[in-house]
Amino acid sequence: MRQKIYFVSVLAFAVLLLNGNIADAGNLNAPMQSLMGKYLKDSGEKSFSAEEGKKLFFLKRMHSEKKEEISCTSCHTDDTAKGGRTPVGKPIDPLSPAVNKERFTDPEKVEKWFKRNCTGVLERECTPKEKGDFVTYMMSLK
Numbered sequence: 001m002r003q004k005i006y007f008v009s010v011l012a013f014a015v016l017l018l019n020g021n022i023a024d025a026g027n028l029n030a031p032m033q034s035l036m037g038k039y040l041k042d043s044g045e046k047s048f049s050a051e052e053g054k055k056l057f058f059l060k061r062m063h064s065e066k067k068e069e070i071s072c073t074s075c076h077t078d079d080t081a082k083g084g085r086t087p088v089g090k091p092i093d094p095l096s097p098a099v100n101k102e103r104f105t106d107p108e109k110v111e112k113w114f115k116r117n118c119t120g121v122l123e124r125e126c127t128p129k130e131k132g133d134f135v136t137y138m139m140s141l142k
Contacts (some may be wrong), residue, residue, distance in 0.1 A: 027097065027139055028104065035107040039132035048129070053137025056130055063123065070121050080141055096141045104135055 028036065040048070058078075060071045076084040080096035097103040104110060114134075118126035126134070 028135075031107050032104055032110070032135075035110065036132055036135060039128040039135075042128035043132060045129055045132070048132035048136040050133070050137040050140040052129075053133035053135070056126075056134055057137060061122070063121075065123075072117070072121060074121070080138070095138065097138055098141050104138060110135070 036048075040046075057072045057076075057080075060069050060073075062068070063070045075086055075092055076095045081094055081099045083094050084092040086092060093102075094100045095103060097105075110131075114126050114131055118124065118130075
């Protein structure tokens with residue numbers, strides 16, 4: 001049964017890819033395509049939006065505990081081709097997969113960082129749609 005679900009997710013993702021509904025998703029490896037198919041299924045959406053992913057990346061909000069404005073760019077900077085820094089000063093490799101070929105290649109790492117960063121910035125977990133939009137945006141960067 002698990003293989004059937006995996007196949008259906010990959011097939012649905014491939015159809016969307018062929019129809020141009022997911023920006024540059026062809027650059028994703030098979031495990032990431034499967035994860036994106038899961039996001040699509042779980043979100044109930046027909047496609048993801050790079051524009052919505054970009055909005056999420058640049059969204060600034062007031063953190064309720066820290067009482068300061070925070071966004072993805074707080075650590076990753078406005079330029080995804082450049083490295084950033086954690087709040088304690090630890091370097092972060094560039095987020096853009098066009099520059100950092102390791103980005104968005106390992107579904108377990110992607111899920112780990114979504115959980116950690118969404119909770120840190122949005123103070124909640126990201127929805128499957130937000131995750132799909134975000135990955136779509138990142139994959140559209142040149």
